[in-house]
Amino acid sequence: MSTPKEKSTQALRWNIVDQTLSQGLNLSINIVLMWYLIDLDFGVVVVPMVVLGFFRVIQDLGYSNALIHHRDLDQSDLSSVFWFLIFLGFLFTAIMYLMAPVVSWWTENEYSGDAVRQLSPVIAVTSLYWISESLLIKRLQFKKIFMANLIAISVSGIIAIYLAAHGWAYHSLVIKALVHVVLVCAGYFILSGWWPSFKYDRGSVQKLGSYSFPLAIEQGLSELAKNFDSIIISRFLGSASVGLYDRAYKLVTYPVRQFSAGYNKVLFPILSDIQDERMRQSEIYLRLLEMVGFLVFPASISLFIFAEPLTFFILGSGWSGIIPMIKIFSILGLVMSMSAVGNSVFLATGETKLQMKITVFTRILLMVAILVSCLWFRKVEIVALVYTAVMCLSLFIEWNFLEKILHFNFEKIWNALKPSMMSSVLVAAIFYFTLKMWNEDVTRVVLLISLMLAYFVLYFVFLKLGNRIFFTQNVTLLKKFIQ
Numbered sequence: 001m002s003t004p005k006e007k008s009t010q011a012l013r014w015n016i017v018d019q020t021l022s023q024g025l026n027l028s029i030n031i032v033l034m035w036y037l038i039d040l041d042f043g044v045v046v047v048p049m050v051v052l053g054f055f056r057v058i059q060d061l062g063y064s065n066a067l068i069h070h071r072d073l074d075q076s077d078l079s080s081v082f083w084f085l086i087f088l089g090f091l092f093t094a095i096m097y098l099m100a101p102v103v104s105w106w107t108e109n110e111y112s113g114d115a116v117r118q119l120s121p122v123i124a125v126t127s128l129y130w131i132s133e134s135l136l137i138k139r140l141q142f143k144k145i146f147m148a149n150l151i152a153i154s155v156s157g158i159i160a161i162y163l164a165a166h167g168w169a170y171h172s173l174v175i176k177a178l179v180h181v182v183l184v185c186a187g188y189f190i191l192s193g194w195w196p197s198f199k200y201d202r203g204s205v206q207k208l209g210s211y212s213f214p215l216a217i218e219q220g221l222s223e224l225a226k227n228f229d230s231i232i233i234s235r236f237l238g239s240a241s242v243g244l245y246d247r248a249y250k251l252v253t254y255p256v257r258q259f260s261a262g263y264n265k266v267l268f269p270i271l272s273d274i275q276d277e278r279m280r281q282s283e284i285y286l287r288l289l290e291m292v293g294f295l296v297f298p299a300s301i302s303l304f305i306f307a308e309p310l311t312f313f314i315l316g317s318g319w320s321g322i323i324p325m326i327k328i329f330s331i332l333g334l335v336m337s338m339s340a341v342g343n344s345v346f347l348a349t350g351e352t353k354l355q356m357k358i359t360v361f362t363r364i365l366l367m368v369a370i371l372v373s374c375l376w377f378r379k380v381e382i383v384a385l386v387y388t389a390v391m392c393l394s395l396f397i398e399w400n401f402l403e404k405i406l407h408f409n410f411e412k413i414w415n416a417l418k419p420s421m422m423s424s425v426l427v428a429a430i431f432y433f434t435l436k437m438w439n440e441d442v443t444r445v446v447l448l449i450s451l452m453l454a455y456f457v458l459y460f461v462f463l464k465l466g467n468r469i470f471f472t473q474n475v476t477l478l479k480k481f482i483q
Contacts, residue, residue: 021146021150022149022150022153023254025150025153025154025157026153026157026254027251027254029153029157029160029161030247030250030251030254031251031314031315032161033160033161033164033172033173034247034315034319035315035316036161036164036165037164037169037170037172037173038243038318039240039243039244039247039319039321040239040240040243041169041170041173041243042170042173042243042246042247043109043234043238043239043240043241043242043243043246044109044111044112044115044169044170044239044243045112045115045119045170045173045174046230046234046239046242046243046246047103047106047107047112047116047230047231047234047242048103048112048115048116048119049119049177050227050230050231051096051099051103051116051119052096052116052119052120052122052123052177053223053227054220054223054224054227055092055095055096055123056122056123056126057220057223058092058220058223059085059088059089059092059123059126059127060085060088060127060130075197075199076197076199076201077201078131078135078194078196079196079197079198079199079200080199080200080201080202081131082130082131082196083196083200084200085127085130085131086127086128088127089123089124089125089126089127089128090124090127092123093120093121093123093124094120096116096119096120096123097116097117097120099116100113100114100116100117101113103116106231106234106235107234107235107239109239111170112234112239115170115174118171118174118178119174119177119178121178122177122178122181125181125182125185126181126185128185128189129184129185129188129189131194131196132188132189132191132192132194133145133188133192135192135194136188136191136192137268137269138269140269141191141192144191144192145188145191147187147191148183148184148187148188148191149184149187151183151187152179152180152181152183152184152187153180155179155183156176156177156179156180156183157176159175159176159179160172160173160175160176160179163175224363224367225359225362225363225364225366225367228366228367228370228371229245229370229374229383229384229387230242230245230246230249232370232371232374232383233245233374233380233383236374236375236378237374237378237380241380242380244319244321244322244325244380245322245325245380245383245384247319247322248322248325248326248329248384249325249329249384251322251326252303252326252329252330252332252333253329253332253333253336256296256333256334256336256337267284267288267341267344267348268344268347268348270284271284271344271345271347271348271349272347272348278405278406278407279407281345281348281349281406282406282407282408285341285342285345285402285406286408286412286413286416287416288341289338289341289413289416289417290416290417290420292337292338292341293338293416293417293420293421294419294420296333296334296337296338297334297417297420297421297423297424298420298423298424298427300330300331300333300334301330301334301424301425301427301428302428302431303326303327303330303333304327304330304331304428305428305431305432307323307326307327307330308323311323311326324381324384325380325381325384328381328384328385328388329384329388331388332384332387332388332391335388335391335392335395336391338395338417339391339394339395339398342398342399342402343355345402345405345406346405349405351405354401358394358397358398358401361397362390362393362394362397365390365393366387366390366391366394369386369387369389369390370383370386370387373385373386399413
């Protein structure tokens, strides 16, 4: 019988494997798709995907997190929530289908409306596996989640690439989403071993709703604000511009969001088990923040430095328009990764209403800033810069409230991040001037790989020399997850 600590470590290890392979596989699939599709193809599905993403976030009304948070739930509770979510899933599917004419009008592109209709069944299928996924997470069975995700990503990606190569244009992206959600649903249902009973208790739904509804509002507003930029750009700057913007954003932030979602899936149930022990929660939070900085600082800053040669080497000159946005979003990815660590704290401590209030304020500020920048400057690079600046402000606001919840001060956050940040900036400065002075084509494979490897080697050398204890602790922790 494994101890709780062993189960948590094993769960985190499998989750890291899942997120690492998922990120690598998804990134590879997206890059290959960009070889066959143009920015307009991606632009056609941006707003439909935004609509789909919004409904997928709010459709469970936060019940999936409520199921993880509450300790004593029986079959009646689970089945009641399942049938309620099924009802919501089909309701939102119908609403999304009927929104097609609105999307066509907004984007001035009839193909976007067609994509909305074609993608709407994803919501109904998603509602079928919310309970199964929540149970797998609650039991820390991340090996099973990894198996289901790997099969779904691989099969849907192969099908999409084949279709894109044979001229299916944006339809290949739509079919990829449909195949993926069907395979994930089947995998979670089979691997969780849970099946619903034909029972419905309104009291069970209401009991869990007091926790979940504020969370659903927060997540819905967050999703709307996160994609508000794409919605506005699609209207005022066109499908091609939003296609470039969306590709840059997702290529940079997708790995970060997947990585963040991965450790939050493990961190949330762990913190929930010790929800009355603030000191232990504080220690875990700062330790994870330190490790995130240890990994993400060098990755984000190296992406900023090598954005141009990487783009030309991997995607070709046809995608040169995304280079400025990749540089800007590399900083955004860093901010998002640190902000995501605090999300589990709000959930585990039951501070969902506070999180909702913070989100309402910061996301409204974000939407106003994006709208003004888009209408005033009419440049996607400016919109990307404004988005990043507001998210930096949002992070500091979240830290201010987390200090009060977990009873620590900003100095501890600074001490957790300082070694990684200082080493990354120092090494980045060296390589920035190296690239500026280089006279030859740095997109050549051997040179580019050599420079990037040298960057990370120098980063870890400087970090070890500057703070040996910090370096040793994080390397040891990573080794435990890998072993």
